[in-house]
Amino acid sequence: MRRLNVLGIRGIPAMHGGFETFAEKLALHLVGRGWEIVVYCQEDRGGAVGESLWCGVRRVHIPVKGNGALSTVLFDLKCVLHALSRRGVFLTLGYNTAVFNLLQRFAGQTNVINMDGIEWRRDKWGPVAKTWFWLNERAGCWIGNHLVADHPKIKEHLATRVSADKITMIPYGGDEVIEADAGLLSRYDIQANEFSVIIARPEPENSFLEMVRAFSRKRRNHKLVVLGNFTPETNAFHRQVMEAASDEVVFPGAIYEAPVVQALRFHSRFYLHGHRVGGTNPSLVEALGAGCAVIAHDNHFNRWVAGPEAAYFQNEAACAELFDGLLYDLASVERMKSASRARFKERFTWEQVLREYEDLLTRWYPK
Structure with a gap:
């Protein structure tokens, strides 16, 4: 043996x-x-x-x-x-x-x-x-x-x-997610497809500030759910991110219940991935497995994982332009979701x- x-x-x-x-x-x-x-x-x-x-x-x-x-x-x-x-x-x-x-x-x-x-x-x-x-x-x-x-x-x-x-x-x-309990979203006062989500450690290299500022530039009639263990009382960067957020940004804290995290990915309009350093990021792979439409920081790590159909930004202004152009372009959202599932099945099962x-x-x- x-x-x-x-x-x-x-x-x-x-x-x-x-x-x-x-x-x-x-x-x-x-x-x-x-x-x-x-x-x-x-x-x-x-x-x-x-x-x-x-x-x-x-x-x-x-x-x-x-x-x-x-x-x-x-x-x-x-x-x-x-x-x-x-x-x-x-x-x-x-x-x-x-x-x-x-x-x-x-x-x-x-x-x-x-x-x-x-x-x-x-x-x-x-x-x-x-x-x-x-x-x-x-x-x-x-x-x-x-x-x-x-x-x-x-x-x-x-x-x-x-x-x-x-x-x-x-x-x-990663695991493929083909269904998730939308009822779990109610505790955060959000509804399926009426929010986008960030799931990462709240650190500067993960582009939290750029993404939150980009989303908060104008009224979106849409929620941005930002998962992570924020401690604004002791962490200046966390405080800066939260102060930059509009009232449409939700900070539920770190969530470790797998069914809840799956529901947040599966029922989101966009999954935002701001990582600038690293290889194949597990959270990004899991987003592909859940069929998320991906908006990611533009670097060679993310591009290889998420593929050419994802949307990419280099800075806050570019991220804001993606929100402006894609948030209500539902045909593009569906195309991006399908591409994510295809990329997942191609390389990440x-x-x-x-x-x-x-x-x-x-x-x-x-x-």
């Missing part, structure tokens, strides 16, 4: 983000294919390492007190140390502490590293954090036996560090993505 050991995430079942969702999908897929799966999980407690079984997946619970950056670094180190005695192939999701994976290389373990996005380019990080991420990106490229890039442009970037033969491009996947991962991990399985 083949064994896969998964490191680099907080654990499964998924409760945190894209990598956790992917790890859950991959683990369950491979268990069904006869693999033994071990996933390392972070627990905010003291005490000893424990193990449990979840849906056929072995979870190794690593105790680390706290939830900050230092706790995450300590958790990753403890995972690598514990994993040194394990056999099989290893999949590390993210390179943020790739220097620790050197221990696995010394131990002769085979480690495939998903290199995620170009983390050190993100505006939110200070000089120390950017330097740490830059160094670990380099380390991951050298230390990993093989690398996964989730976007063609990420592969091109990594190929400036190592040979392109060492890199396989496999994007993120979980069936395709998980099959490609299984093929890659099988190819790199220790002899």
